[in-house]
Amino acid sequence: MENTTIKSGYAFPAQLPTYSPQHWFSFLFRFNQTDTIRKLYPMIILICVYSGLVAYLEMEVWQLNEKSYVRNISVMHSLLGFVISFLLVFRTNTAYERWWDGRRLWSQQVQHSRNLAIKLAAMLPDDAKERGYFRILIPAYASALLRHLNKKVPDQGNEMESLPGDLQVQLDYEKHIPNQYVGLMHQYLQNMFREGRLQWGQVLFVNPELQAFTEICASCERIRYTPIPRSYSSFLKKFIFIYIMTLPFGYVFNLGYFIIPIVAFVFYVLASLELIAEEIEDPFGGDDNDLPLLRIVQGIKSQVEEVL
Amino acid sequence: MENTTIKSGYAFPAQLPTYSPQHWFSFLFRFNQTDTIRKLYPMIILICVYSGLVAYLEMEVWQLNEKSYVRNISVMHSLLGFVISFLLVFRTNTAYERWWDGRRLWSQQVQHSRNLAIKLAAMLPDDAKERGYFRILIPAYASALLRHLNKKVPDQGNEMESLPGDLQVQLDYEKHIPNQYVGLMHQYLQNMFREGRLQWGQVLFVNPELQAFTEICASCERIRYTPIPRSYSSFLKKFIFIYIMTLPFGYVFNLGYFIIPIVAFVFYVLASLELIAEEIEDPFGGDDNDLPLLRIVQGIKSQVEEVL
Amino acid sequence: MENTTIKSGYAFPAQLPTYSPQHWFSFLFRFNQTDTIRKLYPMIILICVYSGLVAYLEMEVWQLNEKSYVRNISVMHSLLGFVISFLLVFRTNTAYERWWDGRRLWSQQVQHSRNLAIKLAAMLPDDAKERGYFRILIPAYASALLRHLNKKVPDQGNEMESLPGDLQVQLDYEKHIPNQYVGLMHQYLQNMFREGRLQWGQVLFVNPELQAFTEICASCERIRYTPIPRSYSSFLKKFIFIYIMTLPFGYVFNLGYFIIPIVAFVFYVLASLELIAEEIEDPFGGDDNDLPLLRIVQGIKSQVEEVL
Amino acid sequence: MENTTIKSGYAFPAQLPTYSPQHWFSFLFRFNQTDTIRKLYPMIILICVYSGLVAYLEMEVWQLNEKSYVRNISVMHSLLGFVISFLLVFRTNTAYERWWDGRRLWSQQVQHSRNLAIKLAAMLPDDAKERGYFRILIPAYASALLRHLNKKVPDQGNEMESLPGDLQVQLDYEKHIPNQYVGLMHQYLQNMFREGRLQWGQVLFVNPELQAFTEICASCERIRYTPIPRSYSSFLKKFIFIYIMTLPFGYVFNLGYFIIPIVAFVFYVLASLELIAEEIEDPFGGDDNDLPLLRIVQGIKSQVEEVL
Amino acid sequence: MENTTIKSGYAFPAQLPTYSPQHWFSFLFRFNQTDTIRKLYPMIILICVYSGLVAYLEMEVWQLNEKSYVRNISVMHSLLGFVISFLLVFRTNTAYERWWDGRRLWSQQVQHSRNLAIKLAAMLPDDAKERGYFRILIPAYASALLRHLNKKVPDQGNEMESLPGDLQVQLDYEKHIPNQYVGLMHQYLQNMFREGRLQWGQVLFVNPELQAFTEICASCERIRYTPIPRSYSSFLKKFIFIYIMTLPFGYVFNLGYFIIPIVAFVFYVLASLELIAEEIEDPFGGDDNDLPLLRIVQGIKSQVEEVL
Structure with missing residues (x-):
């Protein structure tokens, strides 16, 4: 939050840069303060360890075979895939509307x-x-x-x-x-x-x-x-948690140890959306995402x- | 609904906590009054018993084989999966809009x-x-x-x-x-x-x-x-009911007794959304989800x- | 539409009942005047007869084998499943918005x-x-x-x-x-x-x-x-009709005579949405769904x- | 656009007919001026010829076998199925909003x-x-x-x-x-x-x-x-075109010559939505879909x- | 941006052409300045080279067999397919709303x-x-x-x-x-x-x-x-990037060298949406897509x- 005196005619410098392919690359590999990965990495590491453990147990310890019913737990994930996506979009939309409303x-x-x-x-x-x-x-x-x-x-x-x-x-x-x-x-x-x-x-x-x-x-x-009604945010967190925790069980059969980065990435995507929504829901803070009110x-x- | 005298400058204490990973965990394992699980658990238990019964009948009593047409009833669930998700989002959106409108x-x-x-x-x-x-x-x-x-x-x-x-x-x-x-x-x-x-x-x-x-x-x-037009809420309840009741038949072949927690979880997700929508649709009650009007x-x- | 004199303080009695599991059940098995099943049952019976006929022809008369291309007509239904869902949601949303606008x-x-x-x-x-x-x-x-x-x-x-x-x-x-x-x-x-x-x-x-x-x-x-532009309602009806009429062909291979209740249920869901939308689109009628204007x-x- | 003198009390005759099953049938088989099929049939015929040609080449001339990679081109269509549906809904929504705004x-x-x-x-x-x-x-x-x-x-x-x-x-x-x-x-x-x-x-x-x-x-x-930004309408048309043109390649293996009506129907659905959106986007014309301004x-x- | 004097009665010439099949074709093969392909082609070529390399490595160098877990990485793409579509629609909607708001x-x-x-x-x-x-x-x-x-x-x-x-x-x-x-x-x-x-x-x-x-x-x-909160645009770019970069791995098994045009096309679609959204988000520029403010x-x- 800078504090310099600003001439009125230039009070709002253009913050919309021109976009070019080079620009895209810089976006990809810059992890600034607002980047959700900075906040999520401890949990991502936990998820990786957990997925690795599940894969190890299923493949090496229990040696479940191809016919095991465990394999088909993934059916649930595709059944509920729509619902979780819809809920995240609902969350994203309402948070963005508050932010824009504040602006x-x-x-x-x-x-x-x-x-x-x-x-x-x-x-x-x-x-x-x-x-x-x-x-x-x-x-x-x-x-x-x-x-x-x-x-x-x-x-x-x-x-x-x-x-x-x-x-x-x-x-x-x-x-x-x-x-x-x-x-x-x-x-x-x-x-x-x-x-x-x-x-x-x-x-x-x-x-x-x-x-x-x-x-x-x-x-x-x-x-x-x-804030958004507590039931929704509480329910959404529980839903994401159970969805991610049960994800490795079914897919180990298809993916082996590849399950580790994949579950981590799916978690990163879902949790980032929830996290960004939480941040911009209150647009009057002083975070990098918040409005430049000063x-x-x-x-x-x-x-x-x-x-x- | 508290009743203490409040200084005007502090009439609305910040209700938006800062979010941290620890915070998430506390959210996951706290089942406060608004939690839908408190209201749904009798029906969840019923659903578990029902799913177990279907699984027992299909696998032990009738011993349906892999070729049985019953197996493919799940085709209907993926065909209608979109529709049920869309309807729940429609429900969620309209209920939230009323709530926010009330606010x-x-x-x-x-x-x-x-x-x-x-x-x-x-x-x-x-x-x-x-x-x-x-x-x-x-x-x-x-x-x-x-x-x-x-x-x-x-x-x-x-x-x-x-x-x-x-x-x-x-x-x-x-x-x-x-x-x-x-x-x-x-x-x-x-x-x-x-x-x-x-x-x-x-x-x-x-x-x-x-x-x-x-x-x-x-x-x-x-x-x-x-309230929302009676046709919609009545239709949505019937739709969720039939969707859940027919869910075990097809998936027993893939999931065996795993069908029990999975059908229960799918029911928990769908019914929670309907339940939360019903609660916040009337934002002027005194529930935990309702507006802090007092x-x-x-x-x-x-x-x-x-x-x- | 009742006509009794009403005290002003009680002009609008609470129409939002409290929801309990028992309440849900009563909702499920009550088919009141607004229930779409009362209007759709003649067509549902027709659809059942039609699906049964298709199943009979394919299985008994033509005895199509597993390799028949007819089996894969269902590919079309999953390709267009999104589109039909989206259209029904669009229809539902616009109808609801009119209804709420009228209110x-x-x-x-x-x-x-x-x-x-x-x-x-x-x-x-x-x-x-x-x-x-x-x-x-x-x-x-x-x-x-x-x-x-x-x-x-x-x-x-x-x-x-x-x-x-x-x-x-x-x-x-x-x-x-x-x-x-x-x-x-x-x-x-x-x-x-x-x-x-x-x-x-x-x-x-x-x-x-x-x-x-x-x-x-x-x-x-x-x-x-x-009303909604005639092109949309006309197109949507044609689309639902063709979608339902072609549904049995592909799925008979998976479902046998189970095709009959399943096609009927899919039709019930899709047609109900269109029907409810048609009803609430004009909120000033005297139907059970319409606004309590009197x-x-x-x-x-x-x-x-x-x-x- | 009729031109008769109208009494003010009856300026807007009820245009919302009562809906009955019979009514639905009449809707299905009436192809009035606004019907998209009247505008699209030359292109539908072209698409049929094209699909037939692709099927003939793949099955009779090149005799591609089951293992050919061409078979799996359909993977792309399911990956992009969401996106095309979303875009059409976006298009439909914005066009309808303009129409209703005009009204x-x-x-x-x-x-x-x-x-x-x-x-x-x-x-x-x-x-x-x-x-x-x-x-x-x-x-x-x-x-x-x-x-x-x-x-x-x-x-x-x-x-x-x-x-x-x-x-x-x-x-x-x-x-x-x-x-x-x-x-x-x-x-x-x-x-x-x-x-x-x-x-x-x-x-x-x-x-x-x-x-x-x-x-x-x-x-x-x-x-x-x-009008809607040219980039969107241009992009959407190109997207539909490529989507439809590549559709037959993968599905011929599943559908044989059935590919012809199916590709034609998918095209009819997607192009109709784009066409109706184009028509109602400008609600002040004199078409059947436009507002009864006179x-x-x-x-x-x-x-x-x-x-x- | 033309600069001629304009009579007031004709200040806004009709920019909505009549649409005919011929018109569609002209749209398809005209690549005007606003066309996203002009901006994306360097990256599309890069993607093609990259996909070709992945295919070459998997098929010729590593000779992964059908049972390899790599094959099933595509599971992730279908799990996240919804989410990426939803996000792009959210992006498209908010950008369009700003553009229309500016108008x-x-x-x-x-x-x-x-x-x-x-x-x-x-x-x-x-x-x-x-x-x-x-x-x-x-x-x-x-x-x-x-x-x-x-x-x-x-x-x-x-x-x-x-x-x-x-x-x-x-x-x-x-x-x-x-x-x-x-x-x-x-x-x-x-x-x-x-x-x-x-x-x-x-x-x-x-x-x-x-x-x-x-x-x-x-x-x-x-x-x-x-602009839209930086977290969203940054997250969306990262998400698209990783989604596209991992796309070839799983699908090479199904598609062989066909993977090259298909990954390129999927990239073209997703990146076009992001690119158009970026362009119309600021409707006051002088681009072809921007408002005719002069x-x-x-x-x-x-x-x-x-x-x-």
Whole structure:
């Protein structure tokens, strides 16, 4: 999670490289932090040992012959092959939808922050004080929302302190922080209305943006704190486990000691899908797969400062 | 369903644990309340007895030989394997969508409750009476909606009684409770408008939130009272039943008495999916899989009290 | 379709029973009206006779031997097995989406009827005449919409006659009925505005609800009168037919006379899916699978009468 | 595309027939215009000839024996069977979504036309001139939109000529016609506002409908002029072609001359799906599968004339 | 990317050709720029060499016999065949959804530009200066958005220079360009409001369009700068690679040197899907598959100029 200052026009550098055959090869042999093999290799080694043991027992110790019923246990694996694939796709789809949903919400945060800043810039006179207030508070909201979703994001100094002394408000860190920021912005606008410096129509004019801030917060909380129903994830793990554990028995007859890499590879494929799904299900963490939220927050900051 | 008072900033503790291999193992051998095996084990035992009986009859009593046509009944199971998988995925998807839809609706309830409180806090003077009225009624609506959806939720005292005597209204418990709360809030605002203490623009300002309350209620009722078309669930149950009951006949030739655990496992997989789907289809119950609604209602309460 | 008066608080009794193993069994052996077997049994008998005939011809008359190419016709069935499954899932999904879409629309009808009643109740003085007008017209709209979608719904008396004489308007039954109701409500509000008894802001206040009434009507008409493209349903029926008709040829070699129940069961599964899809594709009929619209209309009526 | 005058209440006759076994049979043996077999039969004949040739060469000329590797080419077909099915389903789904999206847009056109007419009828005094203006222009917009999407729709006379002389405007047929109609309606309302015959609130009151007209037009253009990415359709056609052309080689060993009808049937199934998808991808044509737009436009016309 | 001036009524020529059998053939043997074979042929040749080598080693050098366990490695390929198909479909679906989402956003850009122009044309007097200002700025926004998304689009002259001198503003090209255009339009309207030449209601009247401009920009940035989670694309590439590399080992026994074209074809199919998905995932490039954005921008320009 880098922390450099970013110019607004270049807030999002192209992350989509051009794809070429050479590129493919580099993809194949690069095992970066997000690579599932880094997390799964202890279990893969265990599976290899287990498969080798099963193969040894069946072939050398018990010396099961071709007619043994054990051979046909693999019938179960082809019967259930569809079901396990379908479940993994279901898992992948729902996890990806949350991730993309999270991205959409932060895209809305960008849009509404921009719109609020542009509208206020057009509406307010060039009076430094009022513009300055929102110049601080709009990015502060985004920043607070990020820390609300992920406590591990480093605090970047108290934005409130940048405000002139009479506008500073002490936030209550025991309470819901993003709510307090939205509340402050609403109060400021209502005060301007009461003092006759804004018409009611102008308050309504910026209402959709402030309303959206709260909406985005509630939706992000929904994604952050509601994992997939426990029954599914628990059932899927049990299913993968039994599927893999029984896999060597039937196929030793066909594959001999080749069973070892093959069971390991099948496990790698199935467990990777479950693992990636678990990771992207919560898109607001700071992992390599997660959304570049710190970058987005900084983009909001530089864009709001440009406008106001 | 816990009942402790919760600070608003921590209303939703992180429920997404970090996943590690150790974690996986704990998942595998923990059979918590939601585990389908707890519900299915009587039927699994029945299936085992039945499969054993079929195997005994075919192998010992009738002594069917390799050429018997019975052997090839399994052809049907691979022909229909796709269809049954597809149907279960369809079932899983629709049930999950309802569950997630329910979660989205309650996320909207959180958001609109917050927004209504923040707007009123900004709009109303620091007059205790009016603020106090909505401080009671907004969370009371959420609480009433929860009881409306799930009669088993314990009544937590009459929120109305916390109001000053002249504002108390006797609800008619024979009628639609959430409607009455929304009606009361609308009337209160209209009265303030008639007394000249609110402008019409200000009434419109909080209208989207009150409108959303009724919308959320109708949508929750839709999810709660409209199960999947009876034809589908009835057909799917019949299909799974016949599929499992005919499974041992063909495979005894390949699997001998191994047929017993294998048919049991296939049944466990297929019936689990149907069972989980049935459970999460109605996300407003109080099961372990269902949404943590009591917790959400308490979060609304503490957040509204912070703001107003 | 029952017709009893229903208290609003209980308008939608829980239709989701608790599921237990005993429950499953009752599901298996109950063949209610919606059961596809009741509709398909004549064709299932035909299929049985046909399969038996094919088996008889191949085994007794032509005495095809193991080497006959006819044996391998089943290759085609496994090649096309995916495609037929995918198509049935596509069919099931689109039909279910229409059904659920229809339910969502009626849920909106409930919500907007409630909201309109609550808003009018808060806005209008306790003058019986005006409240009474909308108390009659809001549920009358829902009732007219239902009859508009399904001519077979029994007419429940002319709601107009419940109005005081000077407010009664003769509807033109040759024209679009729901449009006329919405038109009457709009005109009544505009008249109140012209007479100075409503502000323009108040007319706008209830506009979203009236606008939604027309929207719901147009969307219901879309679902009601636009079946799936004829090419798909025609192609799917031809495909199922040829698939089933050619099924016995290849499998007689493996299955002998067992082919009869197996082809019948495969047909039952495939045709049931098509049949259920056809039924729920039009969710506004009066079948057992269709939406409980009469019940919803009565719920709207009792709720509106409670509020206004 | 029929052209008769239709009463508004019956604008959309029930097109969903009741389904009975007899009905199914009629479906099977009716080859109407939309039937894919009418379009595919030249290619089906070619495929038959080709398959027969391959079978003749392999069996009579080259006399390949059972051990030939050619036999196992069919391995490829089962490996890729999934992929081709998935791709066809993807194709079917996206095409259907466009078709249904198009239907939804026209349903919105109906709804907004109705709403605009009802609102104007309530707002405008019974002054023939102004009502008459919109009575002509609202259906004229729908009609112009249809011709904008499908140049082959016959022009039904210039609607402008029905207007009184001083209201007639010469449209510029080189420019975007639907835009001009919306522009005329906006200008007429603004003129009424400038002349003091409408309040600004009333102009806003009908704004959502006029705004929706332009939105519907842009969305229809999107569906009409953006086919599926060329890479997909090109790739899918090549894939089907190679899949079918290589099909006979491997299966001749199993099927002999039976290969001819079987390859033809597989081709019929795969190509039909691609063909239907191509047809419904553009739902605004005048084919049998396309949307009954002329009928919808006439429904709009009769409904608007009823109301205004 | 053509650059000719286009009449607005014909901005989007029909790109959906009529399909005929002849047409299909032309599709099959045309390898245009978007054809994946042009990009994959170096890797296809490598795969062919590799498969040939494996076949040579197994058959000629090692002379593995029929009983070798190597033969059954193909078991793995059928076990994982589902999973790889599902993943490719997931990839295809998500990429297509982004592409279509991008198209929908530009369709909204068209619609809002039109609507803004039509509304302004109706609202503003025929004063050349103000109309001219928006006649330049509305298409300039679309053009700037396009360059913001794709730096390679050629700059088409500074639109600002077409404005009269006193209206020209120097844009800051280091900052976010589209934001500056929206800001200018907002400021211009607010100035007109302050000068009393617009009512506040009229500013609100065009607010939805200006708000939408920023929304579209943020959503396009989301699609442009957020590729699919790296874990998925990395995992999928590794999976395809290992799947293809191990494919020849098992199947040489069945297919001999036929393995070469077959492995090459399977690779072509799987890699094409991944490649096309990568291409359409970013729909704002200038490739043949990408959206015709330059054409759409020119359509906006000519339509706005017609109206204002």
